[in-house]
Amino acid sequence: MRTLFSENILSPSPTPAPQSNPFELLFPSSISTASSADSTQSSPTQNEWLTQHLQNQQRTESETANQANYAANGQQAPNVRRKGNPKMLFMGLRRSGKSSIQKVVFEKLSPADTLFLEPTSRIGTVKMQSFITFESVELPHQLSATTPDFDHHAVFSHIGAVIWVLDVQDEYLTSISEMIQTAVFLAENYPRVNFEVFIHKTDGLSEEYKYETFREVRQRVQDELSDLGHGDRSVSYFQTSIFDHSIFEAMSKVVQRLLPQLPAMEALLNKLCSTCGIQKAYLFDTMSKIYVATDASPTFLKDYEVCSDYVDVIVDIKQIYGWHGQDGEGKAVSERRNQDDGDIGESMVTYDRSGDTYIYAREINDYLSLICVMGKGSTTNKRVLIDYNVGILHDALLQVFKV
Amino acid sequence: MSTTERSKRQKQRKVLLMGRSGAGKSSMRSIIFSNYVAKDVRRLGATVDVEHSNIRFMGNLMLNLWDCGGQDSFVESYLSNQRSHVFSSVAVLIFVFDISSKVAASDMVSFADTIRALHEFSPNSKIFVLIHKMDLVPGEQKARALQQKAHDVRTTCEDEGFLGQQVEFWATSIWDQSLYKAWTQVIYFLVPNATVIENMLEKLAELLDARELILYERTTCLVVTHVTRGSEGRNPYTDRFERISSILKTHKHSMAKHTGTMASEVSFAEMQIKTGEFMFFITRLTENTNLAVVMPGDEAAFNAARVNVQLARQEFAHLDIMEKKGKEVQRQADTRGSAPGEDDVDTISSQARLS
Numbered sequence: 001m002r003t004l005f006s007e008n009i010l011s012p013s014p015t016p017a018p019q020s021n022p023f024e025l026l027f028p029s030s031i032s033t034a035s036s037a038d039s040t041q042s043s044p045t046q047n048e049w050l051t052q053h054l055q056n057q058q059r060t061e062s063e064t065a066n067q068a069n070y071a072a073n074g075q076q077a078p079n080v081r082r083k084g085n086p087k088m089l090f091m092g093l094r095r096s097g098k099s100s101i102q103k104v105v106f107e108k109l110s111p112a113d114t115l116f117l118e119p120t121s122r123i124g125t126v127k128m129q130s131f132i133t134f135e136s137v138e139l140p141h142q143l144s145a146t147t148p149d150f151d152h153h154a155v156f157s158h159i160g161a162v163i164w165v166l167d168v169q170d171e172y173l174t175s176i177s178e179m180i181q182t183a184v185f186l187a188e189n190y191p192r193v194n195f196e197v198f199i200h201k202t203d204g205l206s207e208e209y210k211y212e213t214f215r216e217v218r219q220r221v222q223d224e225l226s227d228l229g230h231g232d233r234s235v236s237y238f239q240t241s242i243f244d245h246s247i248f249e250a251m252s253k254v255v256q257r258l259l260p261q262l263p264a265m266e267a268l269l270n271k272l273c274s275t276c277g278i279q280k281a282y283l284f285d286t287m288s289k290i291y292v293a294t295d296a297s298p299t300f301l302k303d304y305e306v307c308s309d310y311v312d313v314i315v316d317i318k319q320i321y322g323w324h325g326q327d328g329e330g331k332a333v334s335e336r337r338n339q340d341d342g343d344i345g346e347s348m349v350t351y352d353r354s355g356d357t358y359i360y361a362r363e364i365n366d367y368l369s370l371i372c373v374m375g376k377g378s379t380t381n382k383r384v385l386i387d388y389n390v391g392i393l394h395d396a397l398l399q400v401f402k403v
Numbered sequence: 404m405s406t407t408e409r410s411k412r413q414k415q416r417k418v419l420l421m422g423r424s425g426a427g428k429s430s431m432r433s434i435i436f437s438n439y440v441a442k443d444v445r446r447l448g449a450t451v452d453v454e455h456s457n458i459r460f461m462g463n464l465m466l467n468l469w470d471c472g473g474q475d476s477f478v479e480s481y482l483s484n485q486r487s488h489v490f491s492s493v494a495v496l497i498f499v500f501d502i503s504s505k506v507a508a509s510d511m512v513s514f515a516d517t518i519r520a521l522h523e524f525s526p527n528s529k530i531f532v533l534i535h536k537m538d539l540v541p542g543e544q545k546a547r548a549l550q551q552k553a554h555d556v557r558t559t560c561e562d563e564g565f566l567g568q569q570v571e572f573w574a575t576s577i578w579d580q581s582l583y584k585a586w587t588q589v590i591y592f593l594v595p596n597a598t599v600i601e602n603m604l605e606k607l608a609e610l611l612d613a614r615e616l617i618l619y620e621r622t623t624c625l626v627v628t629h630v631t632r633g634s635e636g637r638n639p640y641t642d643r644f645e646r647i648s649s650i651l652k653t654h655k656h657s658m659a660k661h662t663g664t665m666a667s668e669v670s671f672a673e674m675q676i677k678t679g680e681f682m683f684f685i686t687r688l689t690e691n692t693n694l695a696v697v698m699p700g701d702e703a704a705f706n707a708a709r710v711n712v713q714l715a716r717q718e719f720a721h722l723d724i725m726e727k728k729g730k731e732v733q734r735q736a737d738t739r740g741s742a743p744g745e746d747d748v749d750t751i752s753s754q755a756r757l758s
């Protein structure tokens with residue numbers, strides 16, 4: 001388990017307490033309606049009506065919930081599509097990289113080792129228990145949205161997002177046409193499901209070629225969807241590779257869209273950044289290094305990279321010197337600490353040359369960490385202010401997740 | 404400061420880096436000393452003749468590294484017309500074997516020729532044999548392959564008159580921290596006043612009540628020495644020193660990328676990691692070294708330790724002082740009583756200058 005500051009870095013994660021799922025508590029009524037709808041669903045058209053009905057219902061509910069909970073927020077709650085833990089379905093042609101992405105992001109496989117992955121022939125689920133449970137499913141490439149004889153409902157009805165993986169290093173026209181069929185199928189049957197396209201394996205491509213193919217793929221998909229009457233369907237595109245940080249950044253954005261707490265977290269981070277002269281703040285899921293929220297300032301991959309790398313530094317050093325807590329007698333201590341949240345880890349690094357820019361990291365709980373790139377002018381004598389405000393943020397975030 | 408004054412104080416140590424072409428010599432040199440990352444080394448071409456680099460290490464130690472191109476024609480010339488030029492006044496020979504080599508027998512012949520010449524001109528030099536590219540050997544075969552190679556090499560060394568303790572073996576790969584482990588040993592061997600530094604660090608550790616102190620060089624992140632106290636001696640991560648080198652080096656690259664500067668220019672003022680269980684910080688100790696301090700999880704002791712390390716800088720300053728004013732040096736050296744060790748080293752370096 002990769003936690004920033006807790007003692008049990010190497011131990012497997014404990015089974016989650018079921019009541020700790022904040023989403024269910026946020027939208028209790030829509031959950032129960034959803035599950036009853038699931039069990040009564042029969043024909044596709046009926047289903048469509050139901051889902052749309054549900055979607056509207058849920059939208060209003062989430063808005064009310066957001067307004068009630070985060071009145072200070074002052075902005076419209078966005079279109080929260082799905083409750084429950086983020087659940088993603090990977091689709092794409094054979095060898096496009098679906099298994100690799102899941103292994104690298106959720107199981108920490110080294111990218112080079114994906115070379116030896118077996119083809120996937122059965123629907124398999126990867127779960128990562130962190131502060132929320134990430135769930136990802138891979139649909140074997142033989143199955144597609146239009147394959148007649150398999151249980152579409154079982155696959156599509158519980159997911160928040162479909163991620164279509166397109167291998168740019170391969171001939172990709174076939175992939176585009178299958179992708180469009182899938183997008184149309186989803187739009188018609190499961191309109192609440194987000195559709196995300198990973199233009200994948202961009203490593204080793206020139207910047208120019210990368211840009212060109214990205215534009216071409218997007219243009220083609222958009223054109224064809226419009227022709228088929230689904231031009232309004234929002235599709236997001238990402239350039240990804242497992243050999244750099246881009247896959248983590250893309251997964252972060254996909255996950256964020258599935259989190260109902262996002263607006264609350266963003267509002268808190270914005271406030272923190274403006275008060276303390278923070279250039280960029282990320283809330284990291286420490287284990288996966290997916291960031292679940294960031295402030296509203298422009299997001300650059302390089303900020304994410306440096307923060308993500310810094311998480312590695314802390315986790316590694318924490319592992320090397322946290323061994324006292326890993327042996328028998330330490331267990332009791334770690335359990336107690338986990339319970340009362342008494343032990344807040346903190347880290348920072350300052351530089352000689354780059355003026356007073358530095359990175360500041362603070363544990364929110366065992367799974368969630370705040371990592372900030374401090375801006376110029378946030379000198380060390382502002383530390384008291386920062387400490388104070390981060391303390392407030394810390395408490396507020398715990399509230400957001402407890403409800 | 405005049406250049407003559409500097410050269411008088413500096414202790415030049417000649418280090419030969421040899422092995423057959425493609426063994427990985429320039430790769431390791433670039434990673435350790437030039438801030439390359441492992442995947443960058445594919446761009447390196449074969450070395451033509453000898454590439455010299457002078458690396459200042461902890462102020463008064465100057466590594467004079469000879470990266471000797473390993474293609475047969477160059478090696479022939481080292482062994483014939485350049486023989487005395489190359490092999491005299493050598494402090495250390497680092498010989499790199501590619502474990503995946505298809506021509507192991509001829510590699511060994513080349514090694515024998517090399518150390519024969521070395522024995523002729525620098526019989527007291529130390530040999531570090533690096534058995535390299537270990538990543539290419541499957542896990543379960545690693546131990547055996549290593550043992551076999553070490554046995555062959557040792558036999559050859561004895562045949563050529565190098566005694567057991569004059570030769571050390573290290574398994575390395577650019578893809579993990581084993582490279583740092585091997586080079587740390589080389590540096591430790593070359594640092595002239597290692598025991599003096601260790602004694603000073605031990606005192607400091609006691610004063611701070613630290614669990615562990617690690618002194619490492621700023622640019623290479625190589626560990627110079629460390630002091631471990633109390634229960635930390637049972638730390639199961641015995642490879643932690645080279646791991647920390649590797650972590651810090653990676654961090655440097657990451658920061659360089661972020662700020663758009665060169666990795667060589669990135670040097671942090673301080674890094675802190677505080678948890679309930681331990682406190683950790685790294686800060687500058689001397690001009691060329693950083694000190695990592697591991698403390699028990701106590702905020703007050705941690706803050707005191709940070710102040711105390713700052714105060715201790717002065718005490719350690721003479722390790723680097725050769726760059727500064729002569730008088731200061733003299734005073735420091737006298738009070739430290741480290742003169743005998745330094746004299747020895749001066750002799751060696753004057754030998755080096757004769758060549």
Ligand SMILES: Nc1nc2c(ncn2[C@@H]2O[C@H](COP(=O)(O)OP(=O)(O)OP(=O)(O)O)[C@@H](O)[C@H]2O)c(=O)[nH]1
Pocket residue numbers: 092093094095096097098099100101113114115116117118119120121140141200201202203240241242243
């Ligand atoms: N260059 C490059 N190769 C990648 C990337 N991601 C995956 N691969 C390679 O693509 C190949 C196929 O990867 P898989 O993850 O097995 O693909 P898949 O989509 O799960 O394939 P099936 O299960 O057979 O449908 C492997 O050899 C991976 O190493 C990437 O980002 N860049």
Ligand SMILES: Nc1nc2c(ncn2[C@@H]2O[C@H](COP(=O)(O)OP(=O)(O)OP(=O)(O)O)[C@@H](O)[C@H]2O)c(=O)[nH]1
Pocket residue numbers: 422423424425426427428429430431444445447448449450451471472473474535536537538539575576577578
């Ligand atoms: N697998 C693996 N390859 C390595 C390793 N170290 C170096 N290499 C590769 O070995 C090749 C040759 O490396 P160099 O460092 O140029 O070899 P060299 O010993 O300097 O060769 P000459 O200059 O001709 O004497 C490079 O392509 C490296 O990528 C290693 O630890 N593992």
Ligand SMILES: [Mg+2]
Pocket residue numbers: 098099100118119120138
């Ligand atoms: Mg697969």
Ligand SMILES: [Mg+2]
Pocket residue numbers: 428429430448449450470472473
């Ligand atoms: Mg070379």
